[in-house]
Structures are given as C-alpha cells and as structure tokens.
Amino acid sequence: MNAATTTAELPGAGRLQPTRGIVSLLAALAAIGALSTNIILPSFPAIRASLGVSDAQLGLTLSVFFIVFAVGQLIVGPMSDRFGRRKLVIGGLLLFAAGGVMCALAPNFGTLVLGRGVQAAGVCAASVLARAIARDLFDGETLSRVLAMVIVAMAAAPGFSPLLGSVTEQIIGWRLTFVTVGVVGVLLAVWYAWRLPETHAVSQRASLSLGPIFSAYTSLACDARFIRPAIVVGCATGALYGFFAAAPAVLIGALGLSSLQLGLFFAATVPVVFAAGLLVPRLSGRWGPQRTLQLGLALALAGGALVWVAAGRAPGSLVAFTTALCVFLFGMGIANPLGTALALSPFAAKAGAASAMLGFVQMVGAALGAMVVTKLGGLSPMTALGLVIVAAHVLSIAVFALLSRQRLGATA
Template structure:
C-alpha cells in the first residue's frame, strides 16, 4: 500500500478511493482526542488539586473554561496557517507547545499558574484537533470521508473515555502532578507516530497565499455560506453539550451522587461503549438512509436524552443519570461524524480554515455551556439537563435547513 504522503503529493485533491488503514486512523484519532484527553484525565484529581493549591473544586473550573476559550481562539489562527504552510509542521509544532504547557501545569504552585499552563496546552492541542479533520478532508471524500471521521471518532473516544481511570490511578499513587507529565509524553509519542505514518498531506498546488486578509476573509466567506454554517452550528451545539457534561460530571458524580474518583473513571469508561456503537452505526445507517436523515435522527435522540435528565433531576441516581447521558451520547455519536463530513465536504481548498472555524464554534459552545451550567441557580444535575436540552433544541433548528435545503446534496456513495 502506498504511504499517505505519496498519495497526497501525487494528487491535487482528496482521494475518495484511498483505503482506510490503522496507520491512518490511529494518528488522526490521537490528534482529535488530545484536547479531550488533557481535560478528562485531570477530572478525578480535582479533589487533590484543590487541597494542594488551597482552592475549591468550583474554582478549578477555571482550568476547564480557560482551556476551552484558548482552544477556540487558537484554532482561528491554525486554520489559515495550515492552508498556507501545510499540515506537518503545524501538527508537530502544536504537539511541542502542548507538551511544554503540560510541564508548566506539572510544576504549578498556584491556580493562576496552573491556568496559564492550561492555556499553553490549549494553544498546542487546538492545532492537532483542527488538522485531524483537515487531514481527513485532504485524503478522503464522500462516504469514505464519513467513514474516516467515524473511525477516528471511535478510536479517539477510547483515550478520553478511559483517561479518567488512568488519572485516578496516577493521582492515587503519585499525586496529580505526574498526570501532566504523562500527557506530555503522550504528545511526543504522537508526534513521532504522525511524522512516520502520515506526514504532509496538503500538496503545494492546493496551498493558499498567506496575507493579513487570510485570517479573516476565509472565515467571512464560510460563515455566510449556508452549506457550512447550518451543519456547523448544529454540530457545535451538540459538541458544546458534550463538553458541558465533561465539566459538570465531577460535581454531579463526586458530590451529588457520591462516587469515588475511581468510580468516576469507570463511569467515563462506560461511555466509550456508547460512542463505539454510534460510530459503527453512523456510516452504515447513512449509506442506507442518507447522511442528513441519520444526522437529524441523532439530534432528536440527543434531545430525548436531555429531556430524560429532567425527569430524574429531583430524585437523581447513578443509574438514571447514566441512562440519560448514554442516550445523549448515542445521538451525539451519530451526528458528529456525519455533521462534520457535511460541513467540510464542499471546501477541499479551505479544509484547514473550515475545520478551524468548525472547531472554534464547537469550543465556543463548550465554553458557553460550561459557564451556564456552573452559574445557573439550579442544582448541578438540573443545570446540566437544561443546557443539554437547549443545546439539542437549537441544534435541531439549525439542522432543519440541511435536511430540507436543495443545496445540501447527499455526498457520493462508495
């Protein structure tokens, strides 16, 4: 089989006939999962971090919201740079910045220093996340692109899903600081794997000139393009709800439901199964029923999950909470790869900018959702239920034009 680099350099556009392989999917999954890994792995360590830094667990929420904001803004810079310079050196540079930020977090002796390290982490991780989608768009098209994104999501879910277990174990054995050293090592290993197995995927013929306008013009054109705007907004609402769940989970599972940090890790690991199922189902259902119909079905399922959480909010239990969030994750798992493919498909020459703007919208939604969940004058579970329900409802409204609009054609089936 030809290497990815040789295929991409030989062809001026995405190649829908390129065969998916572990050597392609695993590095892309790692790049896509890095930001979530860096967030989820520290969640079980919040109690120890709070004691060590003499702050409350609620104040540690700054380490999440600051990460989300920096992650969102950084992507807007990474997209045009990647479309001009190519993917490889931005990926490797981003991973190096992420590792440096992780080391800063590991030696932090105050909350402000820890937040500073998290911001550096976010600026590095955002390049990896943006370019995981852009690289997939460089290489694949049509249904193959949707399958690539689905496989990336499935493989990428394992790291953030199981990382709280690892974080809990490391915190119990060595304290919270080595957790950040571990993620720095992961980033360096991922850089080596990516460099050896994928490398550069954007041919010189497809690179765009770099001007000051390069950082505004592509986004201006994308944000008014219905083919990008509606699927991107819809997907961003749902992903924002996912990150709100990540931010709210420690308070709900540890404080309200009384789980231990290790049990919190097990709970997150159980969600991986739901994402696996949805990831396997999404491209298969889309092949039969179409990406837009299956995407809308996923949004309706996510809405039902948010509404279900309201039904149990007054008398919460671990089982009822798990069922409700599992339903939401099932819907999210269906719309995520399909919505991403729909949003990126028309923009092969602007794949980096389109992916960056999509990531910006997603992380902005995450920051807004997490902030609302923490400041609403409601119990934590009710706040999360409200955010998930509103996010799902808005996502459905944004996706209606995608389902009904003639300009949203089904991508070619292969």
C-alpha cells in the same frame, strides 16, 4: 506509506483507502486535546493543597485552556492552508509537551496556568488539523466513515481521561501526570512524522495575508452549507460538556457515587458513543447523511427529555439517569460525525480554515454548555443538565430544518 512518501504520490481525495493505521493516527491526533482537558480534574485537590489555591482559581486551568484552544484553532487553520499540515502538527505536539513540563515544574499557580495555555496552544494544531488531514485524503462516504472514528475518539477521550487521571494521580502524583501526557504528545509526533507525509498539496496553498483569512472565515460564517451543520455540532458538543460539568454534582452529590466510581461511570459511557460511531456509515449508506443526522438529533433530544424526567423521580435513581444518558450519548454519537462531515465536505480548498472554524464553534459550545449547566443554581443539577441537553437539541433541530439539500460530496 511512510514519511518518505510525497504529497504528489498520494492518491487524490476519495481514491485513498483508509487503513487502520491512518484512521488510528487521525483519531489519536483528534483525541489528545480532549484527553488533556479533563485528565487533571482528579488532581484538583492535590494541586489546591500543593499550591495553596481555591477551587475558583483552579477553574482557571480549564477556562484558560478552552480560550487558548479556541482562538488558537482560528490561527492554525489558515496557517496550515498556507504552509501545510505536517510542520504545524509536529511542532504543536512538541510545544504541547513543553507546556506539560512547565506545568509539572510550576513553583506557583501562575506558572501552572501559563503552562496550561502553552499546552492548549500546542495541542490545538493536532486536534483541528486531524479533520483537515482527513479532508485532504478522503471524500464522500469514505470521509464520513473516517470522521465517525475521529469524532468517536474525541468523544471517548473525555470519558476515559478522568479515570486515567485518577489512576496516575494516585500512582505518580499530579506533577508527573503532566509529564506523562507530554510524553504521549512526543510519541504521537514521532508516529505522525513516520506515518504520513504532507497531505496539503502545494497547488492548493492559500494566502496568509489578513484579508484572505478574514474573507475565508466570513465566507464560511455566511455559507449555509457550513454554518448550519457547524451549529449542530456546536450544540452537540455543548450538551456533552454540560454533562461533564454536571456529572460530579449529579453522580457524587445526588446519587452517592465515589470519585473512583465517577471515573468508572465516565469510562462506561464510552462504548455507547463508540457503537453509535460504528453504525454511522451503515445508517448513512442506507438512509443518507441528512436523514441519519435527523435520527441522531431526535435520539439526543429524547435522551435529554428522559434526563429531565429522571430528575423528578426519587433520589438515587441511578438506573433511570444512566438509561436516559445513554439515549442522549447514542444520538450525539450519530449526529456529531455526520454534522462534521457535512460542514467540511464542500470546502476542499480551505479545509484548514473550515476545520478551524468548526473547532472554534465546538469549543464555544463546550464553554457555554459547561457554564450554563453550572449557572442554573435554582434547579437541581440533574434538572439543569436535562434542560441544557433539550435546549441544545431543540436549537439543533431548528437549525437543521433550514439545511439546504446539499450532497455530502459537494465541492466548493
């Protein structure tokens, strides 16, 4: 299948078989946003020296990205339900590349922050619409399997990006790192344009007026089939980004790793999430999605408790921390894709809005997790991380306990 294929020639949801190429493309679309979030972290010292800014100011390059990314998803989702996915994804990736060039050429810090905002405005379309495209093409267990791979890619990208950023910073510098990421965005746009046609049928297009958009988001927020699994996904994402925020203080400050070892540690955690994602279809097929999601939440909660226990041990307990973290990541890797599938499956006619709303909840969770773990100044970083993971998953389990017994393949 290539770009010459029309939407009318595509099989309906649930009849198209997920090829390796389609799944890889959707995973790449979902991952590029997460990749561009963390890849600049190793470049902070060089940016600080080059532009003469403080550490607090450098934090704006992350917070502006998060804010624009979160709000942009709420705009892109309804637009894709009205105009289709294809133009928004391709145009967004090109805008992302332009933002990267703006960052690379930035003569001052204000221009750099503006460029980061442009990057986020562009890349949010690819990230949010990867899930909507999956919902356009697949249904039921197939959708769950595809989303598992997409979520694994989204979780893996932040793990690899600090290591990749460290390597590019040392070889080509921080400015060309932004150019490189922009080039990746252009190549991904070309791949998408060649590989997939428009997947959102004209017959399913929704209105773009403010009334229906507001109504769509309000109905999603009030629909237990969406909001309960969405909160589960938001809590899982918040716990994950709490780990990203606390990791430098825990691994470098408390456990004595170098910056390169920090990047390698991030990368080494990726196979744990990947293995969990591979198990999701098998476990879900045997026990059902809701029981499997309960298992994932229980494991993630246990991992957070073990992080808390590890914080009370003698300094230098890298093995105890790593073991606890792997339990958390494995549980999160099971729960996150299933929560995503449960949230999106009932809403075929407004998959763009549902995916956008879910992405917004995720980004809010990410911002809260990162903020809370750094604001618990009276606790050690490892203790704060354990507390955030435990609190997030206690909330998830409480919310999930209210989940109505809807089938994964239900339609709105």
